[in-house]
Amino acid sequence: MSTRETTGPIWGRPEPGARNARFSRDEIAGAALKIARTDGVQAVSMRRVASELGAGTMTLYHYVANKRELLELMHDEMMGQLIVPEEKLEHGWREALTAIAEASLEAWRSYRWDREEISQTPVFGPNGMRHFEQSLKAVADTGLPLDRRMDIVSQVDEYVLGYAEAEGGFTAPDYAEWEDKWGDYIHAVGDYLQKELDGGDFPHIVEFMDGQDFPTVMHRMIDEYSAGGRFERGLGRLLDGIEREIERESAGP
Amino acid sequence: MSTRETTGPIWGRPEPGARNARFSRDEIAGAALKIARTDGVQAVSMRRVASELGAGTMTLYHYVANKRELLELMHDEMMGQLIVPEEKLEHGWREALTAIAEASLEAWRSYRWDREEISQTPVFGPNGMRHFEQSLKAVADTGLPLDRRMDIVSQVDEYVLGYAEAEGGFTAPDYAEWEDKWGDYIHAVGDYLQKELDGGDFPHIVEFMDGQDFPTVMHRMIDEYSAGGRFERGLGRLLDGIEREIERESAGP
């Protein structure tokens, strides 16, 4: 019988294996991540993960209370990728935050998440905690009050999250793949767009397009994103703003 | 017969009504948005929207090629809410960007989107274009080159997006409702968390918790978010960084 404990986080329960467990949580998360990496998160279904493991679908429910928990497992596994070597935290807040932000972007890039499912509830897995600890450590030397330090850490996270999210619309594993998937659509969007632009209501967009057609402009923007530098530039601006706040705080009362 | 055109964006096709249409796209998007507002986006199903309109499910497919298009319609309708009165754009880039950012946050707040579905493809609806036009107009007086202006506009969008996303985990229409929904869970998370913290590996988190238990800390953070000011403070930091870039650009070579 054993009514499934569903109130607490999965990490609050002991991992099954008292008797003879075929799988570990890591193995399950690993299988799910492999599917997510190759076919996207929407391809991660209980059936699919189970069959990847060579198990019956319902077997998964012995290790995980529901799909949300499976996603939480995956989420925390990914958070592991944004832990940074400790020595990177020792050369001042600016370098430390940069290192963390870059690792975060890298991690969020490799898996485009089902935020709907995940980010509605606070997920605090082991790796999530390690990341949080590192983030607080990174800004420990700013001289700002605690709540302000927390504020800054959150803002950097938010920026990286938004950047990764936005980038999703302009990236694919491979440009040719993107072209293959969206090419026709983009072309048709271009036709519609041009008609609107000819109406004369969008002078700044017209200036931005610079006489090129929409697919070309899209291509330009995708290059802009994938060339790199854009993220670092933006992060730099944000850190400049933070720096100014720190200077102001340490000067004035 | 009439094979459904699926290659182009919905706005590239004429709206049905050549003969006698019961619904307009606006009515359909409106019904869907009403559902999204009251029960969340995940409650928006073709069946649900149709029945809201008093129509058969498949009738929707006469107005919309598939669910993605319905979501695009909703998305653009929401984008309408982040159009700003023109006079707000006339007092310098800083005020203009602030006005746009605040309107954006407001709009994104009211509907928590299924980004998975939406943001994977570039959506350029009529309102999306208006927003883009306004954004470019807002930074027209910065004196920066065109691609840099575009870069800045995007970054502000990205920050707002990330903020809204992160905020989602700390908000509910009403705190009591949040408490009701997550209270038990948060409490259980607290138990797990405390055990980890006692291990001694997380000194900065311990400092941050300040002797309070996890539910209390969560409450504190939720207050922090909903008190307002956090978003403006962050936006201010970002704009400070942009300002510095503008100064540097106009001074240097």
Add this chain to the structure above:
DNA sequence: CGGTCGATTCGTACATCGTACGTTCAACCT
């Protein structure tokens, strides 16, 4: 006016999803 034909409506069916429920089997404890 009668007929035609496209525009519009929608019922049925199917594959896929998460998961509730209950059964089976083997390992372990006494």
Add this chain to the structure above:
DNA sequence: AGGTTGAACGTACGATGTACGAATCGACCG
């Protein structure tokens, strides 16, 4: 040996998006 319980999973249900094709309607042509 008998009982208990951890582990595996088959079956079934209700929800989803949507393909298919039949039914209905109304504007226009003759």
